[in-house]
Amino acid sequence: MATYNKRGYKPKNKAEKEQNIEEGSTTAEVFNTLDETASKTEAFVAKNQKYIFVIIGLVAAVVLGSLAYKEYVAKPKQLNAMNDMFQAQKFFNEAVNGVAKDSLFNLALNGGEGKFGMLDIIEEYSGTQAANLANYYAGTAYLRLKDYKNAVSYLSEFESEDEILAPLAKGNIGDAFVQLNQPEDAFEYYEKAIAMRDNGYTTPMYLYKAGALALELGKADKALSYFKRIKDDYPNSSEASTVDVFIGKAEVLASK
Structure with a gap:
């Protein structure tokens, strides 16, 4: 535990005198070190x-x-x-x-x-x-x-970070790849569009496109998950009106 000496306090014995001398020496060393550091800094700045x-x-x-x-x-x-x-x-x-x-x-x-x-x-x-x-x-x-x-x-x-334009751009690239007969690339971009945002316009649209393309690519399990997500999460979307047919088709293909 730290102890503090009152003002005017005088050491009573040799041990206390030595302790005071040692403490004073340590304090002096600290200040000397600080002075040396300051001097070096000043010299560096000047130079x-x-x-x-x-x-x-x-x-x-x-x-x-x-x-x-x-x-x-x-x-x-x-x-x-x-x-x-x-x-x-x-x-x-x-x-x-x-x-x-x-x-x-x-x-x-x-x-x-x-x-x-x-x-x-x-x-x-x-x-x-x-x-x-x-x-x-x-x-x-x-x-x-x-x-x-x-x-x-x-x-x-x-x-873009826009809620609609960002996924639309990725989905449009997917549409272009479909026309270029590159279905794997198209599927990749539809999935990117799905992952970018979650809204009632672009998400069910690209879930639907990705699901339909997944069926063609032999990915029935993934297609089924996308179609079910439309049915469960976006029941009021235009895609939901016909999704049951695709769910049935995906279930048959997934069970084979």
């Missing part, structure tokens, strides 16, 4: 202050440069990209909902009326969120135009 100031200046320049880039370059670039992409988005939406789909999808890709298409946005505004989104539009347009290799290429460049 290398030029380089230290250069390093500090470089760090400050990088931080300030990054902030300035975001504020005065990235933001205006993103705004310009979104403005330039407006007409291409309009063509795309009209293609999805309209009649002259092929021509409208081509306009969405290549531009029209003096405006940029999605391919122009990707090239001119590389690195922006607009260019990233343009990869999704371009890939989906190519899918609708039956250019499946370009569909895979552009959709693979799209990155």
Whole structure:
């Protein structure tokens, strides 16, 4: 247990005197060590202050440069990209909902009326969120135009955390691989789409597609699990209305 001496306390015997001397010596050593360390640090700083100031200046320049880039370059670039992409988005939406789909999808890709298409946005505004989104539009347009290799290429460049677009991009790649007669690749991307999000729109849709493809690939057990998940977890989905037929087929094949 630690003991403390009162102010003005004098050692009573030789042992206490020796203890005080030893404690004083130890304390002195500690302070001497601290002084030596401080002196060495001061000497190092004095000797290398030029380089230290250069390093500090470089760090400050990088931080300030990054902030300035975001504020005065990235933001205006993103705004310009979104403005330039407006007409291409309009063509795309009209293609999805309209009649002259092929021509409208081509306009969405290549531009029209003096405006940029999605391919122009990707090239001119590389690195922006607009260019990233343009990869999704371009890939989906190519899918609708039956250019499946370009569909895979552009959709693979799209990155998103969006609840719907993220799984749709993976699922669209799966659709393209089906058309390219690469069922194993298609199945892989349907599973990726399923795993990415859990919602009432994309999840049952890709469970259904993955289940149907699993039957063709001889994976009846996996197909059965996907169809049952639709029935149990998404009973109100459009896929659930016909899933019982597929469950019966998968059960027969799984039992063989």
